[in-house]
Amino acid sequence: MKLISWNVNGLRAVLGKGFLESFRQLDADVFCLQETKCQPGQAELQPEGYEVYWNSAEKKGYSGTAVLTRIHPLQVRCGIGVDEFDHEGRVLALEFADFWLVTVYTPNSQDGLARLPWRMRWEDAFLAYLKELEAVKPVVFCGDLNVAHQEIDIKNPQSNRRNAGFTDEERGKMTRLLESGFIDTFRCFHPDEAGAYSWWSYRFHAREKNAGWRIDYFIVSESLRGRLVSASIHQEIYGSDHCPVELVIAP
Numbered sequence: 001m002k003l004i005s006w007n008v009n010g011l012r013a014v015l016g017k018g019f020l021e022s023f024r025q026l027d028a029d030v031f032c033l034q035e036t037k038c039q040p041g042q043a044e045l046q047p048e049g050y051e052v053y054w055n056s057a058e059k060k061g062y063s064g065t066a067v068l069t070r071i072h073p074l075q076v077r078c079g080i081g082v083d084e085f086d087h088e089g090r091v092l093a094l095e096f097a098d099f100w101l102v103t104v105y106t107p108n109s110q111d112g113l114a115r116l117p118w119r120m121r122w123e124d125a126f127l128a129y130l131k132e133l134e135a136v137k138p139v140v141f142c143g144d145l146n147v148a149h150q151e152i153d154i155k156n157p158q159s160n161r162r163n164a165g166f167t168d169e170e171r172g173k174m175t176r177l178l179e180s181g182f183i184d185t186f187r188c189f190h191p192d193e194a195g196a197y198s199w200w201s202y203r204f205h206a207r208e209k210n211a212g213w214r215i216d217y218f219i220v221s222e223s224l225r226g227r228l229v230s231a232s233i234h235q236e237i238y239g240s241d242h243c244p245v246e247l248v249i250a251p
Contacts, residue, residue: 067101146165
């Protein structure tokens with residue numbers, strides 16, 4: 001099974017930048033989107049052979065997630081069941097026969113780390129939610145986690161040390177999550193690969209210079225390790241300030 005995750009930074013915008021061509025080229029069984037920034041019906045997106053599910057933010061033009069799948073899910077769940085966090089369309093979960101698939105758009109701590117305390121509460125609540133799902137069956141979750149976990153995951157670690165997405169607090173929460181029984185699939189296959197980024201600022205020709213961050217992930221329950229086939233980053237695909245990331249798992 002081939003899975004793709006992509007923060008499109010506005011679905012309506014990326015539809016005008018070759019999204020459907022990239023979608024067909026990637027040819028995934030399940031395609032997870034973050035930062036859709038639209039409500040159902042605001043974007044024309046119903047590719048043949050796919051079911052489409054949405055979790056949109058209450059605030060229009062903000063946040064939001066969606067999943068396109070060739071495989072009919074057993075059930076679909078929006079949000080994590082915590083009112084404080086469930087108004088921005090950040091989590092969408094589909095239950096399949098032998099695992100849960102969760103797409104997530106983790107909150108950004110924002111300039112000046114204004115939202116860092118809220119982000120820390122989110123991290124605890126989201127991990128508790130994942131473990132609740134995992135008590136039923138293994139979990140595959142993906143999306144823009146808004147954190148570069150290790151120094152290898154960012155071009156300029158020293159100058160970004162206290163910037164949103166590379167604080168000790170955010171990185172520590174990521175470490176805690178992985179230590180609780182989850183695998184960063186890209187690092188499973190590419191433990192020492194540098195320059196493997198998934199997001200670049202629109203400023204300073206960052207993508208042209210590959211001055212980026214790896215903040216988009218596929219993470220899976222430890223029990224799925226034996227089914228992992230490959231994990232990759234599609235830096236050749238444009239349209240957003242993020243590029244798609246991929247996971248292939250065996251039946």
